[in-house]
Amino acid sequence: MSEKEQVEKGTISIHTENIFPIIKKWLYSDHEIFLRELVSNAVDAIHKLQHVNVIEGLQIADDYAIDISVDKDAGTLTVKDNGIGMTADEIRKYINQIAFSSAEEFVQKFKDIEDKNQIIGHFGLGFYSSFMVADKVEIRSRSYQKDAAGAHWSCDGTTSYELEEVDKEDRGTEVILHLSKDEKDYLEPSRIREILKKYCNFLPVPIRLAGDVVNDSEPLWIRSASEIKDEEYVEFYRKLYPLSDDPLFWIHLNIDFPFNLKGILYFPRLSTEFDVTKSHIKLYCNQVFVSDNCPELIPEFLTPLQGCLDAPDLPLNVSRSYLQNEPQVRKIREVISGRVASKIVDLAKQDRDQFAEIWDNIHTFVKYGMMRDDKFFDKVKDQVIFRTTAENKYTTLPEYLERNKERHENKMFYANDEAAQATYLRMFKNQGLEALILDAMIDSHFIQFLEMKQKGVTFERVDADVTQNLIDEDQGSKLVEGEDEKTADEKIKTAFEELLGEKKGMTVRVESLKDPSVPAMVLLSEHTRRFKEMTRMMGKELGDAMEEYTLLLNKNNPVVKKIRAMKEEGRQEDARLLGQQIYDLAMLSHKAFDKEQMEDFLERSNKILEMVGTAEK
Numbered sequence: 328m329s330e331k332e333q334v335e336k337g338t339i340s341i342h343t344e345n346i347f348p349i350i351k352k353w354l355y356s357d358h359e360i361f362l363r364e365l366v367s368n369a370v371d372a373i374h375k376l377q378h379v380n381v382i383e384g385l386q387i388a389d390d391y392a393i394d395i396s397v398d399k400d401a402g403t404l405t406v407k408d409n410g411i412g413m414t415a416d417e418i419r420k421y422i423n424q425i426a427f428s429s430a431e432e433f434v435q436k437f438k439d440i441e442d443k444n445q446i447i448g449h450f451g452l453g454f455y456s457s458f459m460v461a462d463k464v465e466i467r468s469r470s471y472q473k474d475a476a477g478a479h480w481s482c483d484g485t486t487s488y489e490l491e492e493v494d495k496e497d498r499g500t501e502v503i504l505h506l507s508k509d510e511k512d513y514l515e516p517s518r519i520r521e522i523l524k525k526y527c528n529f530l531p532v533p534i535r536l537a538g539d540v541v542n543d544s545e546p547l548w549i550r551s552a553s554e555i556k557d558e559e560y561v562e563f564y565r566k567l568y569p570l571s572d573d574p575l576f577w578i579h580l581n582i583d584f585p586f587n588l589k590g591i592l593y594f595p596r597l598s599t600e601f602d603v604t605k606s607h608i609k610l611y612c613n614q615v616f617v618s619d620n621c622p623e624l625i626p627e628f629l630t631p632l633q634g635c636l637d638a639p640d641l642p643l644n645v646s647r648s649y650l651q652n653e654p655q656v657r658k659i660r661e662v663i664s665g666r667v668a669s670k671i672v673d674l675a676k677q678d679r680d681q682f683a684e685i686w687d688n689i690h691t692f693v694k695y696g697m698m699r700d701d702k703f704f705d706k707v708k709d710q711v712i713f714r715t716t717a718e719n720k721y722t723t724l725p726e727y728l729e730r731n732k733e734r735h736e737n738k739m740f741y742a743n744d745e746a747a748q749a750t751y752l753r754m755f756k757n758q759g760l761e762a763l764i765l766d767a768m769i770d771s772h773f774i775q776f777l778e779m780k781q782k783g784v785t786f787e788r789v790d791a792d793v794t795q796n797l798i799d800e801d802q803g804s805k806l807v808e809g810e811d812e813k814t815a816d817e818k819i820k821t822a823f824e825e826l827l828g829e830k831k832g833m834t835v836r837v838e839s840l841k842d843p844s845v846p847a848m849v850l851l852s853e854h855t856r857r858f859k860e861m862t863r864m865m866g867k868e869l870g871d872a873m874e875e876y877t878l879l880l881n882k883n884n885p886v887v888k889k890i891r892a893m894k895e896e897g898r899q900e901d902a903r904l905l906g907q908q909i910y911d912l913a914m915l916s917h918k919a920f921d922k923e924q925m926e927d928f929l930e931r932s933n934k935i936l937e938m939v940g941t942a943e944k
């Protein structure tokens with residue numbers, strides 16, 4: 328263009344006749360991403376200028392910024408930067424040729440993808456995405472080069488463009504969108520602010536809307552972890568998730584090799600509203616927001632993690648299935664799982680009480696992770712803590728085994744329902760025995776898994792059997808009493824078998840327990856109980872037919888003694904009443920009563936109270 332007034336008219340070289348209608352309809356339902364594309368270009372232009380400034384020693388000392396403004400009367404939205412700018416020649420090259428053909432290629436590639444939400448990055452369309460919302464787009468630009476003339480390009484959404492020289496005083500580029508009729512809501516500053524907050528909140532250059540800076544150009548993740556205070560991490564979390572409680576802990580990633588990955592991951596306090604099945608991580612690419620739905624980046628068992636990841640190397644304009652199979656994404660998952668494991672080890676070693684508080688929130692995920700991921704298992708296995716009935720409240724398995732190895736080597740006793748198994752727990756406590764409390768849903772699977780992983784170690788519920796530690800070695804039981812040549816134990820056994828009548832699967836056993844206060848226990852072997860639980864979980868009910876259990880009677884208990892005496896005195900009915908009651912009480916820790924059993928139990932309880940009451944008179 329030799330003459331300033333001369334307007335160059337031309338046609339953008341075209342292979343796809345209908346590219347503009349396709350762009351207009353666009354592949355994504357969310358047209359709003361045009362703004363991210365334009366602001367990203369503006370950021371790039373500023374970075375380029377900063378670069379040449381250093382290389383060419385230009386000494387430009389400018390306040391770099393991007394200004395966004397709307398003109399409701401003219402129906403325009405303008406994105407203005409003070410970056411490198413373009414000459415008319417550069418516009419021809421970058422906008423008419425390169426940008427256009429790459430937009431064309433991008434449209435070609437993605438126009439046939441059925442589910443547009445499958446495309447994660449939205450990157451690639453670039454400058455031409457402005458035609459999603461505008462009928463006409465103008466560029467006014469002046470290059471940083473000395474004595475460069477201003478250039479004005481315009482295109483009305485056909486393949487023709489106009490290019491002419493203009494007066495433009497300041498360096499940089501303005502992109503002016505004449506919004507189409509249906510897209511006028513982009514004239515509302517509140518709408519623009521909302522989009523900027525979503526996509527551009529952490530871009531590295533100040534972005535102003537009507538003069539106000541809307542973004543945080545130095546997000547925490549780009550700073551060095553050593554210079555960040557805890558309060559700053561919490562404050563940043565509040566910015567990302569304004570309605571959430573403060574996080575439990577966080578991990579700052581700053582990886583350069585073998586790939587670039589920065590970010591801060593937070594483990595949230597889990598509340599009832601928190602959806603643990605949905606991914607909560609915000610993905611950025613060089614500080615540009617990409618998506619908050621990238622479950623592929625996080626190991627499945629860490630889905631509740633929140634925070635942001637900035638992964639500049641990821642090929643983001645790809646489909647979800649590609650991400651699922653991409654080796655680099657797998658490596659990212661491995662790194663995250665490794666870092667979470669290290670953090671757990673650190674926290675566990677720092678302060679047991681504090682760790683115990685966190686543990687209640689995270690243990691399900693940690694246990695699940697250990698079952699899913701061998702490396703994760705190996706790293707954290709010695710830090711897993713369990714609530715225990717011993718003084719120290721929480722213990723690791725190695726600590727438990729070491730403490731108890733004299734009394735029951737390689738065996739862990741546990742309760743999974745403190746209320747139902749209270750009698751047994753009390754007995755354990757009275758005898759100085761320690762039991763773990765494993766009352767979470769996942770625990771029954773987890774202990775099976777631990778037994779498999781750590782051969783020789785077994786878990787046994789407190790009511791699965793009576794350990795020798797609870798039994799009072801009583802020689803008397805072996806002695807024959809009276810003329811019928813039966814031992815005391817045999818007599819109690821026969822008496823109760825008679826009183827209780829035929830009960831399917833029941834074996835009666837008599838022992839002298841050290842604790843005289845417990846009359847009877849129902850013992851269901853660990854194996855049988857687990858088998859029952861498993862089949863129940865699979866939706867099958869085996870019924871009572873399969874059940875083999877032991878009714879253990881404590882002959883040191885005064886009521887058991889009394890029942891035997893009653894029977895010998897011929898007080899058959901009273902003996903039956905008490906015998907049944909003892910049986911039911913022992914049974915209660917294993918199963919809830921049905922309506923009929925409950926009615927029986929209550930009626931019998933009343934009769935016993937009456938009996939005691941009348942005896943008192």
Ligand SMILES: Nc1ncnc2c1ncn2[C@@H]1O[C@H](COP(=O)(O)OP(=O)(O)OP(=O)(O)O)[C@@H](O)[C@H]1O
Pocket residue numbers: 364368369371372408410411412413421422425426427450451452453454455500
């Ligand atoms: N504000 C701007 N200032 C200077 N040059 C620009 C500006 N906007 C666009 N350009 C030039 O136009 C080119 C094409 O832009 P376009 O947005 O289509 O693609 P891109 O930014 O290269 O890649 P992407 O597909 O990632 O957006 C840019 O590479 C740049 O050279």
